[in-house]
Amino acid sequence: MLAAMPPTSPTPVNRDEAPPRAAVRKSVRERGDACPGALRLHAADDGWLARLHLPAGLLTPRQAETLADAAERLGDGHLDLTSRGNVQLRGLGGSCGAELAERLYEAGLLPSEAHERVRNIVASPLAGLDELPSAEVQLWARELDGLLCASARAAALSGRFLFALDDGRGDVAALGADVTLLARRDGSVVVRTGANRSGLRVTPEDAPRAALLAAETFLTLAEASGSGAWRVRELPAEHGRGLEAAVRAGLTDAGIAMEYVAEASEPGAGPGSEPGSEAESGPGSEASKPDPEGEPPLPGPVLSPDGTVALSVHARLGRLSVAQWRLLATAANGPLRVTPWRGVIVPGVAPATAGAVLDRLRTAGLITGPGSPWHGVGACTGRPGCAKALADVRSDAAAAVSRGSGGLPVYWSGCARRCGHPEGRWVDVVATGEGRYDISVQGDARPITTTITTGPELELKPELELELADAVAAARTTPLTR
Structure with missing residues (x-):
């Protein structure tokens, strides 16, 4: 406490x-x-x-x-x-x-002083609010949070360690979390660590406890490696390879029943098979089906099962004024859900008023539809807020918005650290100093980088502003390279 x-x-x-x-x-x-x-x-x-x-x-x-x-x-x-x-x-x-x-x-926002920086839990934000069947990831999140705060061991986790609770649609499972709970069509839950495509299937009731145990097991291996790793992907190779086996042993010791689930693309592997076994599964089996690849919630209205409407709203460059924030809060009939894509889900809006509410939010400067030129555009703080930044990336991003929309997400970074960048495939716009930006598509096997020089002292001249904006717009529609 x-x-x-x-x-x-x-x-x-x-x-x-x-x-x-x-x-x-x-x-x-x-x-x-x-x-x-x-x-x-x-x-x-x-x-x-x-x-x-x-x-x-x-x-x-x-x-x-x-x-x-x-x-x-x-x-x-x-x-x-x-x-x-x-x-x-x-x-x-x-x-x-x-x-x-x-x-x-x-306000009940600090349940544990020792754990306040390690409560990094994302969950499918539309779970229970749209027509897709969904697991109770909100309940899992509350239980996992309670278990985290009650575990003295978990207080040693890094503030960068991430849990993802996916209701089966595949949205937060794609965020590169350290421990992922992925709901399955058969009602079970698969516990994954790091980038592993395989996992351990447990019951929904045991899932939060299994997630905590996986995190604590990571801590043990990180300490044994002497690497000071903060995240699963930072473990030395020999320790990283042993993490899943160590989690399996820990679940067994804790009395949590589980089954090994092989990688979906691995031929001849069924949900109960062991690594290296010769068990087979047919084309319609759970193991042979590809993992879900859900998209983040698009901005706009979402019809909920109870007949109300949930509004998915994004913030321009992830930043909200107090007035905008209060508009969202007063429109909601239930808890707001802040999403990992710098948006907010506003639940419980009456269908008769949903259109008018969206109009008010759009007028206030929020992103309320996928056709907005701001949709998919992100940026770090940049100058003048960050001492490491080499440019005022928010101003430059805003100036480039009008030149095109749609396509890949684009993220503007004030330096090579790329704080807050998205996962997957995205357009990377990085200030490199002396008025230059490097533009590339991350997630491609062979990314091609274009350098745009914007002028002295990082001040965009009109013609260079258009050149930069056009280069970013073109990169957003770049075909996939393998």
């Missing part, structure tokens, strides 16, 4: 000192995780930053108002949505740490 008194001041951290991902995989980390949270703030160029972790992105109306009030009174009047369905407050004053912690604690 929280200490009786919240911290009297924020503790500075600098996550910008982290080495690039490629370097991490080849070396041993020599320092602790510096990810910010709600109690340990990050010193940015535009003030202090607080990151609030929201399991499954859930926020009650009261909690949503608490965040709006904190952003308005203590910060810069905006809320940033992250690629993990969390919320950040920026521009905080240097002496507001205790007051912010007090507000969050009273």
